[in-house]
Amino acid sequence: FPARAVPGKVLGFKAPVACLADLVRSELWAATDPTRHASKRAKDEADLVHLCETHPEAFALVPPHVVSKVDELRPGPPTRTVDGSDSGEQARSLPPTPPAG
Numbered sequence: 001f002p003a004r005a006v007p008g009k010v011l012g013f014k015a016p017v018a019c020l021a022d023l024v025r026s027e028l029w030a031a032t033d034p035t036r037h038a039s040k041r042a043k044d045e046a047d048l049v050h051l052c053e054t055h056p057e058a059f060a061l062v063p064p065h066v067v068s069k070v071d072e073l074r075p076g077p078p079t080r081t082v083d084g085s086d087s088g089e090q091a092r093s094l095p096p097t098p099p100a101g
Contacts, residue, residue, distance in 0.1 A: 001026075024051060024061040031067060045069060 001022045008017030018026070030036060031044035049069045052058045062070045 020051070020055055020058060021061055024048065024058050027051065028062065028066065049073065 001018055002016070004019045004022055005016035006019045008015060010017065027044050027048045031041050031048060033041070036044075045067050046069075048058075048062060048067050052062065052070050052073055056075065059070070059074055064071060064074075
């Protein structure tokens with residue numbers, strides 16, 4: 001991760017900080033690690049939600065169906081999956097079904 005650090009501020013001091021992609025990746029790893037305590041995984045999921053709220057471009061870095069709270073916040077209308085259920089992904093993922101007719 002250090003090679004991809006970007007300039008930032010920590011406690012008012014200029015310092016290299018992890019880039020957004022690395023932050024999301026590390027939170028995903030932690031949130032999906034079954035060996036971590038449930039309370040820690042819940043905090044990691046909350047961190048992912050916060051990253052997506054403050055940096056909308058982070059939605060593209062979180063795969064659908066991994067963190068349900070992130071899926072609920074995704075921009076755009078939910079789409080249908082092959083079985084017709086609601087996927088929570090952005091509409092561009094699956095083309096609309098033509099009207100029956």
